[in-house]
Amino acid sequence: MSEKVSVEKKVLSENDRIAAQIREKLGAKRIVALNLVSSPGSGKTSLLERTLDALNGDIKMALVAGDVQTENDAKRLIRAGGMLVRPIVTGGACHLDASMVSNALNQLDLTDVDVLFIENVGNLVCPSSYDLGEDMKVVVISTTEGDDKPLKYPSMFRRSSAMVINKVDLLGLSDFDVSKVKDNALGINGGLRIFEVSCRTGAGLNDWYTWLRELIIRKKRNET
Amino acid sequence: MTQDEMQRQRIESICAVGLRVGALSGVDPGALTFCFETAVSDTPLTGAKLEVEFVPARGRCRSCGHEFEAEDFLFLCSKCDSRDVDMLTGQELDIVYLSKP
Numbered sequence A: 001m002s003e004k005v006s007v008e009k010k011v012l013s014e015n016d017r018i019a020a021q022i023r024e025k026l027g028a029k030r031i032v033a034l035n036l037v038s039s040p041g042s043g044k045t046s047l048l049e050r051t052l053d054a055l056n057g058d059i060k061m062a063l064v065a066g067d068v069q070t071e072n073d074a075k076r077l078i079r080a081g082g083m084l085v086r087p088i089v090t091g092g093a094c095h096l097d098a099s100m101v102s103n104a105l106n107q108l109d110l111t112d113v114d115v116l117f118i119e120n121v122g123n124l125v126c127p128s129s130y131d132l133g134e135d136m137k138v139v140v141i142s143t144t145e146g147d148d149k150p151l152k153y154p155s156m157f158r159r160s161s162a163m164v165i166n167k168v169d170l171l172g173l174s175d176f177d178v179s180k181v182k183d184n185a186l187g188i189n190g191g192l193r194i195f196e197v198s199c200r201t202g203a204g205l206n207d208w209y210t211w212l213r214e215l216i217i218r219k220k221r222n223e224t
Numbered sequence B: 001m002t003q004d005e006m007q008r009q010r011i012e013s014i015c016a017v018g019l020r021v022g023a024l025s026g027v028d029p030g031a032l033t034f035c036f037e038t039a040v041s042d043t044p045l046t047g048a049k050l051e052v053e054f055v056p057a058r059g060r061c062r063s064c065g066h067e068f069e070a071e072d073f074l075f076l077c078s079k080c081d082s083r084d085v086d087m088l089t090g091q092e093l094d095i096v097y098l099s100k101p
Ligand SMILES: Nc1nc2c(ncn2[C@@H]2O[C@H](COP(=O)(O)OP(=O)(O)OP(=O)(O)O)[C@@H](O)[C@H]2O)c(=O)[nH]1
Pocket: A038, A039, A040, A041, A042, A043, A044, A045, A046, A047, A073, A121, A122, A123, A166, A167, A168, A169, A170, A197, A198, A199, A200, A201
């Protein structure tokens, strides 16, 4: 006869504990924290390069870039003018976890920072389960992917607060249907804020910048 | 993590781990079971089985209060068509129990 011993514990409780510490630290400093997630190559780094180019000097940004093997993304962000950039090389892990982010943040001077961007590893599965202490997850999807992505990775789209549809300059070259992807995503998460942009041409990025500025203002006023 | 818990509760060997997995936990129960069985070989957990309790995604409409199962992860109120729906269940990823032989 076997005997059951009750445990009742979240598998990710240790990660959640560290994420809560990060959230408290960033909250006290009034820093907006965004966790950028996507499939590999959707344009997370490109979006951050554009954002640095447009808003650097105007708002103060810290950036943490996760990568499985290289520090390439962090180097791109530094070249784009990022002053506070830390790479996280996961050494094989397909997602960032809170302790990796916590270590990276300890190496950055966060004084007067307005917004922290965390570029997650390109993967729409595992990063959805790992809280990094962010205010919001932002999911990036590009028009070279299938418009059924939200249906295939519902967990990520449900847990994200905004969706950036990137590479709209390539619309028409595939059968990607913007209205279909929006319908699919909004069915899973009716509260998603949606942006349609091209990091190549710059189209649609003003809405994204405006939204970032609003988030920062709300954070400073301590609204959520 | 299961091994930490065994130490804490002073359990020497177990024959099963009970896990609760939500439909939107980001974890696929099939893949997880396979990984678990591979991961535990040559550890004190060798031979332990993973017993997965699957939790469907359920939502509650913020407009009319209707509660429903979100089939195909569609958080669209089946009464009033509102998309303003809170998630009640579906994100779980918990260790529920350990079974001693
Ligand atoms: N045509 C077009 N190409 C783009 C656009 N945005 C990014 N790209 C290209 O897409 C490729 C991948 O972009 P990245 O920004 O590196 O994508 P990422 O999401 O950071 O990729 P990982 O970090 O590897 O997951 C690069 O070759 C970019 O030049 C766009 O709006 N239009």
